Amino acid sequence: MDHQTLPGILLLLPLTTALVILLFHGALKKVAHLVSTMVAVVMFGCAVSLLGADNSEVIHPLYSFLKIGNWQADIGFLVDQQCRGMLFIVTFVGMLVHIYSLGYMKEDESKARYFGALSLFMFSMNGIVLADNLIMMFLFWELVGLSSYLLIGHWFKKPEACNAANKAFITNRIGDFGFMTGILILFGMNFGDVSLLGLKDSVASGPLHYVVQQGPWIITLACIGLFLGAVGKSAQAPLHVWLPDAMEGPTPVSALIHAATMVAAGVYMLVRVNFLLVHSHDAQTIIAWIGGITALMAALMATQQNDIKKVLAYSTLSQLGYMVMAVGLAAPDESMFHLYTHAFFKALLFLGAGAVIYSCHHEQNIWKMGGLRRALPVTFVTFAIGTAALMGVPGTSGFFSKEGILAVAYGHSKFLFVIGLFTAFLTAFYMTRLVIVVFNGKPRSKDASHAHEAPFVMLLPLLLLAVPSLVSGYGLLSGPLQAMVPHAEHEGGQIVMICSIVVLLAGFLTGSRLYTNKEKDPLNIPLFANKFYIDEIYAWIIKYGQDRVAWIVNAIEKIFVDGLLVLFPSSLAAGLGNLMRRVQTGSLQGYTFVLGLGIIAVVYVMLFATAKH
Amino acid sequence: MSPLEIIILLPLLAVLAIWVGAPARLTGVVASILNLGIVVGLIYQYQTHHLADGKMAFLHGYTVLTNPHIQFAVGADGLSLTLALLTSLVTLAAVWSTVDKDRIYYISSLLIATGAYGAFLCTDIFFLYAFHELALIPTFLMIALHGHGENKNAAWRITIYLGIGSLILLAGLLGVVWYCSPDKSHLTFDLLELLKHPLKADAPYAQFAPANFFILLLGFGTLVSLFPFHSWAAPAYASAPTPVAMLHAGVLKKFGLYGLIRIALPLLPNAVNVPWIQNALLLMLLGNILVMGLVTLHQRRLDDLLANSSVMHMGYIFLGIASGNALGLNGAVLLMFAHGISIALLFMLCGRLRNQLGTLEFEKLGGIAGNAPFLSFIFGMAAFASIGLPGLANFAGELLVFLSTFQSFRWQEGFSMLQITTILSLWGVVISAVYMLRAYRKIFFGQPNSGLFISDPLLSQRVPMFLLAAVLLVVGVYPASLLNIIQVSLSVK
16 A cells, blocks of 8 residues: 555544544444554554655645645645654554553443544544644644543543643643744745645745745744744643643553653654754754753652652653753754653553552552552563663663763753753652552552452553563664664763763662652652642632733723713613603514614615605 | 525525414424525535636526616625525524424524525625615514513614614715716616726725725624624623524624625725724724633623624634735635534524523533533534634634735734734634633533533434534535635635
8 A cells, every 4th residue: 555545544544433433422332442442453554564664755645625726735644754653653552552441441431432532532643743734733733632632531520630631722722822823934934835845945945045044033933933832732841731630531541642642742743843943043942941941840840749640740741851852952863762762661651550550449649559569560560661761771762762862962061961961860769769669668558458460451551562662772673763763873972871870870779768668758848749839820820810801801891892882872772762662662663663774774865866866 | 586586585485484374393494404405506506617717606686776776686606605505504503403482483583594695695785785684683673572681681782783883884885886886877786797896096086995994894893793893792692592693693793794705805905905994903803802802701601601702703704804815815704604603503502501401600500411422522512613623614714814814924024913913813712712611611521510400402403413513524624625616706816
């Protein structure tokens, strides 16, 4: 099959599945999950058969979404190496999460709706990855937002879940405001062409080439706009607040959407438009710093979380910060490499956490676990592998990819390098804390002491993810996945490697010293535990900046626009009303009279005109 | 006889039949289905035979007066057919979803439909104006007689506002008739004739074009609730009986926009680009989007929220008109269609909630999704359509409108007023997400409030919901299908 059919299948198959299931989930209760899972397996097959060493950049249009005169916006595919690699990740993790969900969501009464939304997500995510132009990317960008909303709010009776769903969608819309502005600016400057290849050519030798030389400020503005979109989707500071709350959704969703794939879409988009970013030094600096700050801040917050999923959520933020920082440091390949390895080990960690939560009867507080190593041997081993990769233990995939980013930072900005290094220390620290508190020591609750291993459908994905978590850094499949695994040598490579091994050991030792055999957290840092009070600040801003302003505007509208502008008409009304009362015709005719006023006037003018003639 | 005349007459005949005793709902539904069929057939025919030249088709007329020349003349192109399609869809949904009501409900719906068809399909300025007025009468009466809450007040207000708006509009229309009639001693109301003599910059009296345009803008604008002449709209929609709210907000209100695009823009070309008019329009539409957006945010009842949001969304359509190029006008028309369908669907569902629950206050609602999954699904679809989610019709229209304003972007000169307005309007997209999601969450999610009994509609009642939702989806996924016939009818450079 050629490169138009396969991507077409990757879009249409999950879309059909999603629509049918969401519309008729009442009737399809018994089969929906199986159909959805089968479709996920087929999609993985498609993605694998798309892999290949061919490195051509050709657009395969599917149909014209909008077409006006000579201008059109297509639904089309740009199937290059980045796209194929990303499809591989998305469909691989997607397939495993579908399989895992068969176990995890077995007892859920709305299982069908859940799998329908998962298929909708696969559709939208594939769309982003395949998109050959920014408009199509934006379209699917918002649709992943919708599926994320649906899945976070899956348990819609829980108020926290609903609030988290709203928060995620609205925060993303703030980012999309920027994304759209960026698209509009590029649309205007490049005479209506916002296809990725068109923009690339234009920057090289077209209208944008001239702009780049003459007016870098507008390129910077466009880049910042696009970046704002990525800030929303990849949950970078200051729009990171939705991601931790999104953990209210079912855990497999957290693994797929809020760790491995959707949140990486922001990074993917930045990498896709990197040819533009390189022409704005200011934008790159901003991107690098936002990434660095997010990496550090999130890691600090992760050290004081007590919910197993929250720790992982902050760790995701922190790792996404690394990727964004790498993009800002003009190293898109390193960024994609980390995206690639991170997808495996973070999905593994989340699914492992899900297995733990499942075994402990939906207990998520790590201080009510403990000693699970013996009860859950498979989960423990795979979780430990994921942890090792996340911490960057030499030999695991995370080691290579994190190494690449730190080396780039070392070459560009020592300050960001130190931030990255300190974040690596914190990562080692909080992951050691997590593993020790959850799996070591004695059970600290009844649920923990009665825990038993999850069913095989849930363990299988863990095992399948553990393999790439270990080996995906070695450039196996490096032909077909060459876009994912770079081979660049970095300056100061050895210093960087030594530094990172040192901080890894330091973090591990501090963590294990502090947390071995503890009943409760020996550290208490309210600033970190309360996430720097950013949520509280935002709540205040929303209350006073938005709701109060809305209240005031509403009052002004009521008093002035309503009052003053109505003054004249309403006195007229009162006058007419009196008139009607006097002639005692009742209000019915009164209405008819006023309404017919226009007609009467026309007739009058007509007669008048005719009479004159 | 032109098929267009049949379209206009059919609802009127149905009204007569109901009046003499035919079963009201059945007659209404049959007439609406027939009309939908005819409209779809005509669109198909237009697409196959008339797409090349984009001219008016199905022309027919009877002269009523020779001087001034007034005739009952009909004709349609892609623009009017699109709005006729909107009318037929919403009418069918409105009549179908009205169950167990006094026959006055069906009669008024059909009369409004007649007026709307007439307004969109007549090619004579006198008649298209008169048909719109005709449609307003049942609207006012139904709000006054069968409305909810402070309906008397609302009815008065809409009557007076739209009455005055119509008078201003009439003045503006007489103005263009006078300026564009080639022979001043022999005025003509024939739009097709007038369109041959637009008031171009080099024509005599061209200096009056901006003022005339502004009067038309105020007149048509008041009918479309252009800020600050909008305060009739929200109370009227909130208190109107459901089918009337559907038909007025969904269909009839679009007459003002249709008039601007069909009459004001082509007869007074360039007037919209005169700086003071452009700036005034941009300021007013920003009022719609930002001020009304914030006002909508403040609402505590579903009907108030939908009514205000409908006022807000008019701003985006005006933005398309303000940009005035092909993308903008196509986007505006697409958005008119999409908004009509989505708001009609929302008002239909809102009416159902009101009937079953007896209240629409957010504080008293909650957790409906558990008992009525279908209802929440369809409501969610309409709500997401109205806040511009891709894949549903409104997004395509909004996107075109936004893009159109940047088509003339000259980066060396910085952002123009138009582009700044667009960027500010983009913030409205965030605001609408906030109020819609909050409302959706409060009504459908959470624990069910005690004492709320609601169930999913029966299969037969799902038909109009499916119909409108399917249209939103099809046009949303493949907007080019509708744009195909719209674009040939818009005479822009």
